Amino acid sequence: MNDATGHKPLPKTSIATSGCHLPGAFNPPPVHIDSPAVQVMTDLAQVPVASINASATLDDANRSMIARGVRLLLVVDDSRQQVAGLLTSVDVLGEKPVLAAQRHQVKRHELHVADVMVSVEKMDALNIEDVKKARVGHIVASLKADGRAHAIVVGLDADGKQALMGIFSASQIARQLGVQIHTHEMARTFAEIEAVIAGV
Template identity: 50%
Template sequence: MTNIEYTPIASAKLENGASFHRTERIFDLIKLDDPAIAVMTDLKKVSALTIAEKAPIDAANARMKHRGVRLLLVVNDDDTVVGLITSTDLHGAKPIQHIQKHGGTYHDITVQDIMTPQDKLEVICMEDINRTRVGNIVATLKQAGRSHALVVDRHERENKQVIRGIISASQIARQLDIEIPTTEIAKTFAEIEALLASA
């Protein structure tokens, strides 16, 4: 073994006003015939973003903005998923309807007041994701009139459903390299269908 002498690296002072790099989400471009898993955010690889059901919706909005997402899983004290909340829930008609029905102000509303509860959520099985194509996912979201889908598999020992992934229409559009000037679902799918027709 040779004796190598390593010299120290020169250091400097951190400058005033320095910032830091933030992780960029880089999506691979895809085609409609690619495997469906190409558009799924895999929660085995990326941490799920959650919020407590009793949190104020201001906190949900801040978390979405900070993390650059449009959906949070809503959990109870045991970390069981009790629903989900989207940016559409926060900025659409739900808060106004809640105030009209129950009184109070926007700042009084909690996540559980306007979330989509667990018993209203439809999911896709991971087995189906593994054997279908991106085009099947687009058709599924369009039929359901939704901008997101949850993907589940089963806990090996307890045989309970576990949310394995999240699929987003806006992410699919980005991966198809389609510009979406609005977050409206209908517009998203009109853009995706236009790509289908030109293919």
């Protein structure tokens, strides 16, 4: 029987009695420190990035992070075509909002993403060509050197324009290395990653 569009419904299939498992994107494979770096990168051609508009409130951003189970949001412009910056859970929950509220003489709940985000002009990125040749250890070293929990990866798209290709997250790397993650205590997480590297 056809519906109004003239298309037939798809046939149904049963769920295996042994259970239906989640694909690799939900359960990334374990890695070691010399594994290719791309194995711990969130490839934005495969996984859509969680984003938010710069004009959204910080409370909106916090709710969005909780709902999506992420600690980083890509901040986009009104057209949703250009990267305006990055917002991490530390930007939302740390001292930045307190300082921004004092600077703008407003209450915290009146602050917007644009008030505390890391703007695109201040963002450093890794080049996808370097990442393709790198190992997990290089990414850990890069994150630690910058004192950041995330790094973005850029490259050229088919039109030769710079585009966002991927994101590295210290917490995802730690998960894939089998290291305990300490929320908002990245120094401790890095220390444990280094212990794994050293074979301690």
